[in-house]
Amino acid sequence: MTIVLDERADSSIAVYIDGDLQFDSRDEGLYHELLALPALALATARRSARGKPKLRALICGGGDGLAARELLKSAVISHVDLVDYDAQIIALARDDWAAINGHALSDARLHVHVEDAFQFVDRAARLHRAYDLIICDFTVPRDSAGARLHTIEWYGQLRAILADTGVLAVNAASPSQTPLAYWSIYNSLRAAELHPRPYRFVLPSFTNAGYGDDWGFFIGAARHLRPREFSELRFAEPRQFLHSADQLRRCFCFPSAIAKLRDSAPPTSMGSLWLLQALFNPTWEDASAVDWSALDWSHDPAELPATDSAAPVLPYAVRATLQQAEPTVSETEVFEQVIEVMPALRADQTRSMIREFIDNPARFLNTLDLRAIVDALLRRAAELPQRLVGELRLLRANLRRTWSNPHSLLQRGLRIVSIIAIVVILSNIIHPDAAYGKGSVDGGTTSGAYQSGSFARTSSPYDVVAPPPSTVSGPGFAPSRYGRGVVVDEVGSYYPTRRYRYYRSYYGGSSYRSYSRPARPDDPNEGEALYRLTPETDLLANGEIVIALTDQSYLLLADQVTSVVDINTGLPIIFLQRDPALIWRTHQELNRQRTGLRDSVKGKQDWIDWISWMGFAPWRDDDERELANMQNTVDVVNKAIASLGSVPAQQPPVAEPPLSGSYQLFTGVWVTGDGSMAIIQRADAQPAYLDRNGWWLDPGRTAPISDPYPDDLRKLVLVPFLTKLVNEYDAVKKSIESDLASARQDMTSLQKDLAEYTQIQKTYGPSDTVEYGSSEISVSQALQLTNADIGRTDQLISVLQQRVDQLPKQHEAAQKLLAVLR
Amino acid sequence: MQLSVQQLDDLRPDAGLGWRWEQLVQAAPASGLMQSLHWAAFKRTRGLRVLHLGLFAADELIGGALLYAPATAQPASLLIAPEGPVLPWEQPEIARAGLRLLRSAALERASKYAAVGMRIEPLLPTPRPPLLRDWGRAPVDLLARETLLLDLTQSEAELLAAMRPKCRYNIRLAERHGVHVRSSTAEHDIPLFYALLDEAGERDDFYVEPIDHFSDLLRMLAPHGLARLLIAEYAGAALGALLLTTYGQRAVYLYGGTATSERNKMAGYALQWAAITSAKAAGCASYDFYGYDASGNPQHQYANFSRFKRGFGGTPRTFIGAHDFYWPDRLADAVVRAVHALR
Incomplete structure (x- = not known):
C-alpha cells in the first residue's frame, strides 16, 4: 500500500492510498457524517424501541478514524471494533491525524484490530458475536482482493454478525459515473438479504479528483428498513453538514435512467471480476435528475439478476459482444464492435486510453508468425468448433499462397482471426505499462523498417473537423484558471x-x-x-x-x-x-x-x-x-x-485559384505554380502579384500598383510563413526518406541472406539447419520466411516511395517563392 | 563458448551475483535502469512479477534479462524486458546464441505467468541486427524510440556554447527572473510534482500514470541515488518539475511538466539546465531527453516538446524499438480457452 500525503498551504491535507484519494480534510466531514450518522440514528431508534439503548458497532476499513469519530459522538455507542489491515494508516490516524479524527483512536470505547476484515468477520461469525451497527468504509476496489469485500459471501458473513435490529452502511461508488458497479454492489447486498437502500450526495474533492458528479452509499439491515423510519431521525451531534432527516431523504433520489440500470448489474460472488471491470469502465450518466426515490417502496420490485461467479477468460463486454453478434452482421463489424467495447482492465487505465491504444488493430497481428499459430491451432482442431476449424484451413491455404497482410486478414470475415487479434490485444493491454508507452508504431513491419506516421498537409490549415459537442470535462472554466493567462x-x-x-x-x-x-x-x-x-x-x-x-x-x-x-x-x-x-x-x-x-x-x-x-x-x-x-x-x-457579419446560407465552393495552377497558402494569399510570385486577393477584389521587387495588377508584371510596396507583408508574414511551411515539408520528406533508406538497407541484407540460404540448400539439401534470426530452422523454412520478409519489405518500399511521390507539388512552388522573397 | 541460462532469484544489488549483474547492466550500452535490480524492486511494489534470467559463459555471468509480467493475466500476457535483454550485442554470434537460450528459458517458465510471448526493447540503434529477424516489430514501444542525447563529457561552457542562442538566452533569462531550481528526494514533494505533470498531460495530451507510481518510484530509487525531483520555483510558486534518473553513465529526463501560467519566466529552461548540470555532477556521461523527433515533422507525436528540446543541442538517436516473439503453442492455447469461453 502506498500512502501519499498532500499537505497544503492552508493546513488542509489530502490523503491518497495507492493513487486513490482517501480523504480531503476540507470535505471529509460530509462523507463521514453521511456514511455513519444515518445508520447510527436508525440503529439507535431501533434499539431504543426495544428498550436497549446501548450499541455495539463494527467499522470495517476506515483506519483513518474518521467514521469512528462520527460514531463516538453518540453516547449510546458502548463499544466499537475497528478492523483495518493497514498498520501504517492506523499509526497515522493515531498520531498525525488525531486532530482531524477527534482523537478517536484514543477513545476507550474503540478497539483497533490490525487484520484482514474478512478473517475478523469470519471469526466473529464463528463466535456468534453480534453488532447493532456495521460501517464498511473500504476504498474502492482496484483488484480482486478489494472486490471480494463486495461479494455475496462477504455480505453474507456481515449479515451473520448483524443483530436482528442492526443497521449496515456501505461506502460504494459513483452512481452516475459507474452505475453498473454501484448497482452490482447493491445487488450483492440484496442477494445477501441485507435489504439495501441506495443514497448519494456530492463530494467536491471526489468530483475534482474525477470520481464522478455524485458519490453513493448503501444503508441496509437484516430486517427491512421502512421508509417511515427515515422520517424522524435524530442524528448525533455535533454536525457540520447533515442538517435534517428531510435533507437525508433527498439523498435517496436518483435519475430514473440510472435507477433502471440495477436490472443489468449482477451480484458478484468470490472470484468474479465483474465489479472491477464495471468500476474501470465508467459511463458518465447525467447525475442531476431526481425522478426516482429509493424511499418510495418497501421492497425493491426490480428483479435480482443472476450472480456472476467466475473470473472470465475474456472481459465481460468483449464476450457479450461476440456472443450477441447477429448472424447477419459481418465479421468485420463484429470485430469493430468488440474493439469499441474493449474495456480497461486495470484501475489506472481508462476506456478512452484503451481505444487510443488499439487505434490500429492490424498492427497487433503484424508481429505474429500467423502461419505457425494457425498450424498450432490446427493441431488442436478437436477442441475447436467445426466452423472455426474450417476457417483455419481456409486461412492456412491463403497464408501459403501469399504473405499475410494483417489489414486484409481482419477484413476477410474470419471469426478465428478476430479472436487471435483480441487475445493478442488483451495480452498487451493487461501489462500495466503498455498504455503509457512512450512511443507507438505506425505500420511497423517484421522487416525492421519503420514508417513514421508521416503526413502531408494537402488542405488549408483552417479546415476544421471536430467531434460532436460534449459536456465540459476539463478544469479550464474553473475560477482558478479561467481568464488567468x-x-x-x-x-x-x-x-x-x-x-x-x-x-x-x-x-x-x-x-x-x-x-x-x-x-x-x-x-x-x-x-x-x-x-x-x-x-x-x-x-x-x-x-x-x-x-x-x-x-x-x-x-x-x-x-x-x-x-x-x-x-x-x-x-x-x-x-x-x-x-x-x-x-x-x-x-x-x-x-x-x-x-x-x-x-x-x-x-x-x-x-x-x-x-x-x-x-x-x-x-x-x-x-x-x-x-x-x-x-x-x-x-x-x-x-x-x-x-462574422453575413454568412452564406449554403457551403460555398472552395475558392478558385486566381491564376490557373496556383496554390493557396492561406486565405486570400496564393503562390503561383512556378513559385515566382505571391498573389494577394485584396479587399477591393483586385488581385495583386507580388515578388521581391514590387507588386503589380497583372501576372505579366507590367502594371505596377501605385500604393507603397507592402514590405511588412513580405517580411513579417510571407517569409516566416513559407519558411515554416517549407521546413515542415522538408521534415516530412526527410522522415519518409529515412524510413525508405532503412527499408532498402534491410532489403539488401535480406537479399544477401536469400543468396546464402539458396546456396546452402543447393549444396546440403532442404533439411540442413541454418540460423534465421535467433532461431535454428531448416534451410527450406528459412528460405520461405526470407522470401516472405522480402515480399513485405518490397511492399513497404513501394508504399514509402509512393508517399514521397505524392508529396504535394506546392512544396516546390513554396520553396521557390521563399527564395524569391528572401 | 559454452553458454547456459539460470534463473536468478532474490539477488541483492550490492553483493555477489547481484552486484555483478548491476555492473554488467551499467556497462551495457543497450541497457539501462529498467534492467537493474532496483527497478525490479520498484516494479514489484507496483504489483508486477519479475523473472530474472542470467546468461552464463561457463561460470561467468555475461548477460541475461529482467522480464516483467502482470500479477494476473487473462487470457494471456507477455514477458517484457524493457532496455533488455543484456547481451554482448557487439558479438552477434554470442548474442544470437544467448538470446535463443533466454527465449527457451522464458518459454519453460511461461505458463507460470500465462505468457504467450516475450517482448524485448534493447537500446540498439537502427538498423535492426539480423539476429532479430525472427522477432516481430511490437505494436507499441514502452520506451522513447527516437530520442536526443547530450554528451555530458563536455564542460558546462561547451554545453552552453553548443545550444541554440535562444535556448541559452532563456536559461539566463530564467535566472534573471529569479527562477530557482531545487533538488528533492522527499516524498512530500510528489503531490507538487504530480500536479505539474498532470497539468502538462492535460495541456499536451499525454497520459500520466497514477500518483502512487511516482511516490513508489522515488521511494524505491532515491535512497540509492538513482532518482530525484527537480522543482523550479518562482516567487514561492512551483512553475515546473522534473523527475531525473541516473544510472551508470546515463541520466534520463523521465518525466516532467511545467505550469501553463507564467511561461515567460522560462522555468522549463532553468529546469533542464539544472537537470543537465545535476546529471553531470552525478558522473553521467550522457543525458537522455527521452523522446525527440529530429525531423521537425509537426504531426509527429513528439513535435511539441521536440521544438523545445532542439534548442539544447545534442545528437538525435533512433533505436530499433520493441520486438516480440510469440510462442505459437502458448498463443494457440490462449485462443482455445477464449473460444471455449464463448460457448
Whole structure:
C-alpha cells in the first residue's frame, strides 16, 4: 500500500492510498457524517424501541478514524471494533491525524484490530458475536482482493454478525459515473438479504479528483428498513453538514435512467471480476435528475439478476459482444464492435486510453508468425468448433499462397482471426505499462523498417473537423484558471494564452479604405485570447476571431474584410478579400461549439440546482463562478458569430485559384505554380502579384500598383510563413526518406541472406539447419520466411516511395517563392 | 563458448551475483535502469512479477534479462524486458546464441505467468541486427524510440556554447527572473510534482500514470541515488518539475511538466539546465531527453516538446524499438480457452 500525503498551504491535507484519494480534510466531514450518522440514528431508534439503548458497532476499513469519530459522538455507542489491515494508516490516524479524527483512536470505547476484515468477520461469525451497527468504509476496489469485500459471501458473513435490529452502511461508488458497479454492489447486498437502500450526495474533492458528479452509499439491515423510519431521525451531534432527516431523504433520489440500470448489474460472488471491470469502465450518466426515490417502496420490485461467479477468460463486454453478434452482421463489424467495447482492465487505465491504444488493430497481428499459430491451432482442431476449424484451413491455404497482410486478414470475415487479434490485444493491454508507452508504431513491419506516421498537409490549415459537442470535462472554466493567462477550449482543457494587439478603428467597417499607418492612434488595444476554437483560431474576450499565421502576424476575421495584423504593433499589414468558404466553415464551427457549450451550461446548472436542493453546498460559489465563466464563453462565441457579419446560407465552393495552377497558402494569399510570385486577393477584389521587387495588377508584371510596396507583408508574414511551411515539408520528406533508406538497407541484407540460404540448400539439401534470426530452422523454412520478409519489405518500399511521390507539388512552388522573397 | 541460462532469484544489488549483474547492466550500452535490480524492486511494489534470467559463459555471468509480467493475466500476457535483454550485442554470434537460450528459458517458465510471448526493447540503434529477424516489430514501444542525447563529457561552457542562442538566452533569462531550481528526494514533494505533470498531460495530451507510481518510484530509487525531483520555483510558486534518473553513465529526463501560467519566466529552461548540470555532477556521461523527433515533422507525436528540446543541442538517436516473439503453442492455447469461453 502506498500512502501519499498532500499537505497544503492552508493546513488542509489530502490523503491518497495507492493513487486513490482517501480523504480531503476540507470535505471529509460530509462523507463521514453521511456514511455513519444515518445508520447510527436508525440503529439507535431501533434499539431504543426495544428498550436497549446501548450499541455495539463494527467499522470495517476506515483506519483513518474518521467514521469512528462520527460514531463516538453518540453516547449510546458502548463499544466499537475497528478492523483495518493497514498498520501504517492506523499509526497515522493515531498520531498525525488525531486532530482531524477527534482523537478517536484514543477513545476507550474503540478497539483497533490490525487484520484482514474478512478473517475478523469470519471469526466473529464463528463466535456468534453480534453488532447493532456495521460501517464498511473500504476504498474502492482496484483488484480482486478489494472486490471480494463486495461479494455475496462477504455480505453474507456481515449479515451473520448483524443483530436482528442492526443497521449496515456501505461506502460504494459513483452512481452516475459507474452505475453498473454501484448497482452490482447493491445487488450483492440484496442477494445477501441485507435489504439495501441506495443514497448519494456530492463530494467536491471526489468530483475534482474525477470520481464522478455524485458519490453513493448503501444503508441496509437484516430486517427491512421502512421508509417511515427515515422520517424522524435524530442524528448525533455535533454536525457540520447533515442538517435534517428531510435533507437525508433527498439523498435517496436518483435519475430514473440510472435507477433502471440495477436490472443489468449482477451480484458478484468470490472470484468474479465483474465489479472491477464495471468500476474501470465508467459511463458518465447525467447525475442531476431526481425522478426516482429509493424511499418510495418497501421492497425493491426490480428483479435480482443472476450472480456472476467466475473470473472470465475474456472481459465481460468483449464476450457479450461476440456472443450477441447477429448472424447477419459481418465479421468485420463484429470485430469493430468488440474493439469499441474493449474495456480497461486495470484501475489506472481508462476506456478512452484503451481505444487510443488499439487505434490500429492490424498492427497487433503484424508481429505474429500467423502461419505457425494457425498450424498450432490446427493441431488442436478437436477442441475447436467445426466452423472455426474450417476457417483455419481456409486461412492456412491463403497464408501459403501469399504473405499475410494483417489489414486484409481482419477484413476477410474470419471469426478465428478476430479472436487471435483480441487475445493478442488483451495480452498487451493487461501489462500495466503498455498504455503509457512512450512511443507507438505506425505500420511497423517484421522487416525492421519503420514508417513514421508521416503526413502531408494537402488542405488549408483552417479546415476544421471536430467531434460532436460534449459536456465540459476539463478544469479550464474553473475560477482558478479561467481568464488567468490561459485560453480554454470546448472541453475545458486550457493552454497558454497568446496576446494580440490591434486597433479597433481599422476594421469591422469600411474604415480600412482610409487606413493610413502614419495616422494611427497612439496605443493599440491589447487582448488575450480567451477561447480556443481550433489549434490556430482564438476568440478574444470581445468576440474578435483571430487566426495565428506566424509568430509576428495573425489574421483577423471581420464582417467586410480579413486583415493581416502585425502582432506586436497591432497595425494592419494588409486587407484581404473575405473568403466566404472560410467564413462559412468558421461559422459552422462556432455554432457547433456553441451548442456544446450551451449543453455544458445546462448540465452544470442542473447539477448546481440538484446540489442546492440537496442542501450540502458549502462549495457552491466556485461552481457558480465556473458556470458564469461557461456562460461568459457562450456570450463570447455569440459575439464572434455576430462579428462574422453575413454568412452564406449554403457551403460555398472552395475558392478558385486566381491564376490557373496556383496554390493557396492561406486565405486570400496564393503562390503561383512556378513559385515566382505571391498573389494577394485584396479587399477591393483586385488581385495583386507580388515578388521581391514590387507588386503589380497583372501576372505579366507590367502594371505596377501605385500604393507603397507592402514590405511588412513580405517580411513579417510571407517569409516566416513559407519558411515554416517549407521546413515542415522538408521534415516530412526527410522522415519518409529515412524510413525508405532503412527499408532498402534491410532489403539488401535480406537479399544477401536469400543468396546464402539458396546456396546452402543447393549444396546440403532442404533439411540442413541454418540460423534465421535467433532461431535454428531448416534451410527450406528459412528460405520461405526470407522470401516472405522480402515480399513485405518490397511492399513497404513501394508504399514509402509512393508517399514521397505524392508529396504535394506546392512544396516546390513554396520553396521557390521563399527564395524569391528572401 | 559454452553458454547456459539460470534463473536468478532474490539477488541483492550490492553483493555477489547481484552486484555483478548491476555492473554488467551499467556497462551495457543497450541497457539501462529498467534492467537493474532496483527497478525490479520498484516494479514489484507496483504489483508486477519479475523473472530474472542470467546468461552464463561457463561460470561467468555475461548477460541475461529482467522480464516483467502482470500479477494476473487473462487470457494471456507477455514477458517484457524493457532496455533488455543484456547481451554482448557487439558479438552477434554470442548474442544470437544467448538470446535463443533466454527465449527457451522464458518459454519453460511461461505458463507460470500465462505468457504467450516475450517482448524485448534493447537500446540498439537502427538498423535492426539480423539476429532479430525472427522477432516481430511490437505494436507499441514502452520506451522513447527516437530520442536526443547530450554528451555530458563536455564542460558546462561547451554545453552552453553548443545550444541554440535562444535556448541559452532563456536559461539566463530564467535566472534573471529569479527562477530557482531545487533538488528533492522527499516524498512530500510528489503531490507538487504530480500536479505539474498532470497539468502538462492535460495541456499536451499525454497520459500520466497514477500518483502512487511516482511516490513508489522515488521511494524505491532515491535512497540509492538513482532518482530525484527537480522543482523550479518562482516567487514561492512551483512553475515546473522534473523527475531525473541516473544510472551508470546515463541520466534520463523521465518525466516532467511545467505550469501553463507564467511561461515567460522560462522555468522549463532553468529546469533542464539544472537537470543537465545535476546529471553531470552525478558522473553521467550522457543525458537522455527521452523522446525527440529530429525531423521537425509537426504531426509527429513528439513535435511539441521536440521544438523545445532542439534548442539544447545534442545528437538525435533512433533505436530499433520493441520486438516480440510469440510462442505459437502458448498463443494457440490462449485462443482455445477464449473460444471455449464463448460457448
